[in-house]
Amino acid sequence: MTATAVVLAAGMGTRMKSSLPKVMHLVAGVPMLHHVVAAALEAVDEVLVVVGHGRELVTGYLASAFDQRVRTVVQEPQRGTGHAVQIAMSAIEPATAEVLVLCGDTPLLDGDALRGLLGHLRDDPRAELALYFAESSEESYGRVLFDLGRPTAIREARDCSEEEAAVQTKNLGVYAFRAGFLRETLPRLTTKNAQGELYLTDLVELAAGRARGVEAREARFQGVNTRAHLAAADASRRAEIIAAHIDAGASIGPGAVIDQPVTIEPDAVIGPYAVLRGRTRIGRGARVDVGCVLDDVVVHANARLKPYSVLADSEVGEDAHVGPFSHLRPRSRLGRGAHVGNFVETKNTQLGDGAKANHLAYLGDGEIGAKANVGAGTIFCNYDGFQKHKTTIGAGAFVGCDTQLVAPVTVGAGAYVATGTTVTKDVPADALAIGRVAQANKEGYASRLNGRLKAAADAAKAKKSGEGE
Ligand code: UD1
Ligand code: CA
Secondary structure, eight states: OEEEEEEEEOOOOGGGOOSSOGGGSEETTEEHHHHHHHHHHHHOSEEEEEEBTBHHHHHHHHHHHSOTTEEEEEOOSOOOHHHHHHHHHTTSOTTEEEEEEEETTOTTOOHHHHHHHHHHHHTOTTOSEEEEEEEOOOTTSOEEEEETTEEEEEEOGGGOOHHHHTOOEEEEEEEEEEHHHHHHHGGGOOOOSTTOSOOGGGHHHHTTTOEEEEEOOGGGGOOOOSHHHHHHHHHHHHHHHHHHHHHTTOEEOTTOEEOTTOEEOTTOEEOTTOEEETTOEEOTTOEEOTTOEEESOEEOTTOEEOTTOEEESOEEOTTOEEOSSOEEOTTOEEOTTOEEEEEEEEESOEEOTTOEEEEEEEEESEEEOTTOEEOTTOEEEOBOSSOBOOEEEOTTOEEOTTOEEESSEEEOTTOEEOTTOEEOSOBOTTOEEOOOOOOOOOTTHHHHHHHHHHHHHHHHHHHHHHHHO
8 A cells, every 4th residue: 555645835825925935934944845745755655745836946946855756746826725636636646545635834744643644544444534633722724523523524714604713623734535535526626615715625524424533732733824933833843853962962052053954973062052054964072162153064073163163064074173263164174183273264275184273364275284284374365366276285384373375386295484474486395485574673772763753743743732723
């Protein structure tokens, strides 16, 4: 027996007040539709997403994030949830025995809830469909009417009589159907309702007592219709993600923000207010301290990111140290035990194992050999106004403070660049490069200079007050 999930995602989501299709809004760093499809894939082998508004964007995203088990079908125009499932059925494998139907705007769903509902349908030979309901004060949800313990109808909010409107038993919008029942009854839906749409929920009445209602916890099925719902769903999902990381052996400080795709190995410590985004991976025993922001960063085991460092699309080697206040821009790679300290900016630069740049530097488009030392105030002058050029520093080289390396340029292995040098020519391995103006000392000159400068200042002041009178 095979089951397929149909995810309804063709609607516009007007109440979001956004040009982005509703299901593409982010919850824990990925589109909310992603959470729904991922939950569905835990329960079934094939997912069919009904797309409409913004379908290029939605289809493109699904193709990039999932494999061929996820397909799309277009509903245009959108004539209601029943119409959406009619269109989906035309694209479903004939061998499909059961069909789960869910909405793309319920990002808190999980695989357990969906597997559970399929189980309830399979366990009940008299049921053609199973649905989740909850006692809820949400006014917009459909009312589930019961007789002898079986749901007999769902009344949409806008179609309710006064008596029905008072019913608190609400439809949570997730269903499991026998495929044969859908094929037989979908064509019988009508648009005789307040919205003139084909309601999927009318199938409950058409099941004539062969429906099964399963009570559930409302929070798991929370729909997102507004930005306020989105913020609430984001907070819930992130709280779950953090709980799961803690459960798996990481320490997570208060206020940390962690996207869904992030992975964290045991014994890692994530400090307060750290933000881990995208495909960031934190290795075993690594420490990401207060306020660090990481976007698509790989941090290897036992590395240490000190407070307020900002890293994107970069890699930090085992036992490496970064920060506080370092900025690693895309394609920075630190080797094992490398150090990058405060107010150091790197971009497209590799530091070999044990290499150090501990203070105040710009290292762009560079390659720094193992155990090289880059002094405070060093600048890789990588840009000539038209092109970017590469700076290479050999293993074990020493670059003194306040050095400018005018790229393209190479400092050989073990070479020594004296403080204050502007390096414009390659430095051979083991050579000393020194380029600075010779220093002159003038004995007793400081007090004479001060006297002269003070006299000039006094004269200027006197002249100004004379003009004022
Ligand atoms: C629906 C249910 C309601 C239930 C609620 C739970 C119906 C008629 N009503 O109401 O009983 O309490 O969900 O959240 O089903 N969509 C399409 N094509 C369409 C229309 C809608 O793909 O033609 C999609 C939407 O993008 C959305 C989902 O279906 O993801 C639900 O549609 P929506 O209009 O939000 O239904 P609700 O009013 O929430
Ligand atoms: Ca909805």
